[in-house]
Amino acid sequence: MEILDILIIGGGPIGLNCALEARKNNLTYLIIEKGTIVNSLYHYPLYMRFFSTAEKLEIDGIPFISTAPKPGRQEALEYYQGIARQKEININLYEKVLKVSKTGDVFDIETSKTAYKAKNVIISTGFYDIPNLMNIPGENLPKVKHYYTEPYPYAKQKVVVVGSSNSAVDAALETYRKGADVTMIIRHSEISKSVKYWVKPDIENRIAEGSIKAHFNSEIMEITENSVIFKDKNGQVNEIENDFVLAMTGYLPDFEFLKNSGLELQGDCLNPMYAPETMETNVPNLYLAGVVCGGKDTHLWFIENSRIHAQMIVQNILSKQY
Template sequence: MQEPDEPAASADVIVVGAGPCGLAAAIATKTAGHRTIVLERSSVVSGLASYPTYMTFFSTAAKLAIGGIPFVVATEKPARRDALAYYRAVVEHFDLDVRQYERVVEIGLGSRGLGVGSGTAGSERREVGGGGRGGGSDEAPGFLVKTAPRAGNERVIRANAVIVATGYFGAPNKLEVPGENLPHVSHLYREGHQAFRQDVVVVGGGNSSVDAALDLYRCGARVTLVHFGPTFDKNIKPWVLPDMNGRLADGGIAVRWNSRVHAITPSEVVIGTAPGEERLAAAHVYLMLGYLPEVGLLRDLGVPIDSRTGVPAHDPLTMETPVRGVFIAGVIASGYDANKTFIENGRFHGELIAKRLGRREAGGGRR
C-alpha cells in the first residue's frame, strides 16, 4: 500500500475511539499541552448510544463524570439520554477535536511507513527511539495513522503517540449456529415496540438479556429467555433482579435454563435441553452474549495480546504497551472480561497516560 502524496496532518496524540474513556484520555492529554485529535468511526459515545433507549446505568452520575465536569441529574442513577447529553456537553466544554465518522484503517510506525505487514515488526518497534523502557531516548518513534472519512478520501495523520480506546463493542460473541445471520436476529437491543404481540427469544443470562426481556415484556411481547446456565449471572443489577424474578414467577416471561441454541430458522429457535430438543416460536431473536474487544490495530503494531484473557500487554501504571508510544485506555484493557473495567475506573487511564507523556509547553518540548 502506497502512502498518499499530499502532506500529512499532524498531532501530538491521536486517540482512537470517542467513548467516555477515550474522551477522558483526550481531555487529560490536551490539558497537559499536547495537541490531541480523537478519531471515531461512528458518533461520540456511540457505544452508549447503542444501549436500550430507556436504560438506567448501574453507576451513579458522579462515577461517570470525566474531566472534572459535574454530571448532574435529578435521579440517583442517570439514564442513557442523560449520559449522551452530558458527554456531548463535555466535548463542547473542552473544545475537543473529535473527528466523527472517520475510521482508522491502519497505524504504521513513522520510520517504517504504512503497509509493513500485520504484527511482523513488533520486536523491532519496541527498540525504536532508544531501545525499551530501560534506557536510551524516551522519545517515541512517531506514527502514521491512515483514516477513511465517511465523506472524502483516505488521509494520513502523523502523531507522536497513539491511544487505542476502542471500547467494548468490537465484535459480538457468536453462537456459530445455522441462522445466526438471519435478518430478524440481532446482537443489540434498542427497544421493544416492534415486537408488540410477537414471539421473542432472548438468549443470555446477564444484565443486557434481563433488561431486554423486561422491556420486551412491557411492550407486549411474548418473551422466552434462554440461558445455558442454571440461573442468572452473578453481576445482575440488584434493583432489576426482583422485577425479573417476579415476571418468571407469574409467567409473564418464560425461561429455559441449562439450554443451548442449536439453530435459528425464520420462525423458530431450536434449543437443546435436558429432556431433549425443543422448538420455540420466534419472530425476533436477541442474542445478548457480550462482545469481543477490537484489538486488530494493536496486534498489527506488534502489541502482544494474551491468548487466554485477550488483554493487550501494557504497564498498568502508565497504560503504555511494549510498543513505545502506543497506549490503551478503557475497557479494552480488560480483554474478554468486560466486568473488570468500566467508565468509572477506565476514565482515569488518561491521567496515567498524560503523566507518562509529560507536560508540553507552548513552544514544544516536555517539562
C-alpha cells in the first residue's frame, strides 16, 4: 500500500488550501471528504453572504471575482469547486474517515470505503455537522430544525427562532419578510455583537417596532406539537402557539473523533492542544487546520484568518525531512 506524505481529512476551503500547498512542495497527498467539495458551504443558507470580502476568502493566490462587496454562498461554491476542478486536486468524496491510529511513524486511516497509510495527517473538518443541542423535551420533533436554508416553507407560519447570532438573525428577518409570525427566544440580554454590521440595525429596528417579537434573557424549556414553553427574564413560564422552531444554537466539531484520534482537549471549550507556530497537535505529525482548532469557540477561526495554516503545516513537515 502506498504511504502518502499527507492525508487531509475535510475538503473545505482550508483542506483544499492544504492540498495545494502540499502539491507545490512535491508532497503526495489525498483529501478524504464525507460529502461534496466544501460540504459545509453547500449546506449554508441559500442566500447567505460572507462577512469577509472576496480577496480575504482567496486561497493559494487564486483571484476570487465577485460582483458584490460581500460574496454569497453560490459564488463561494463556484470559486472553491472550480479550483478543485481546474487544479485537479486529489480528493475522494462521499467517504467518511472513521478512525485514525498510529503505528510507529505511520498513520493508519480507516474510512467507510477502504484504508490508507500516511506519514502525516491534517484534520480540517470544520464544525457544521453536529448541532449544539438544547437537550430539552420535544427537540426531536419534526418541526424543530437545526439547519436553515430558505424562508419559503415558513410563510404564514408561527416560527420561533432560538439564538441571536448571524444564523438566527438571518432566519428571523428572512422568514418575517416572507410572511411568518416570528418570535425570537434569546438567552442573552441583546443581539450578539458578532452579527454582521449591515444586518444588526435591521433586526434591532424590527424588534423595536414589534414586527418581530423577542424575549431576551429567556430560555426554552419544552417544545410540543403545537406550542413552545419558555421561561422569561422574570422567571415566569410562558406557552405560545407554534408551528416551527428554528434552533440556531450553533454547531460543534466532532469531539469524539478528535479524542479517538489521540488529541488532548482542554477546558470548558474543549480546545484541542496544538502548537500555534506549527499547528501540530500532541500527537506527532498530526495537525489541525481551520475552524476545528477553536473547539466549542467556533468564532475564533474562519477562512480569512486560517488560510495561513496550510503553509505553516507544510513547512513544518518539510523541516522534519532534513
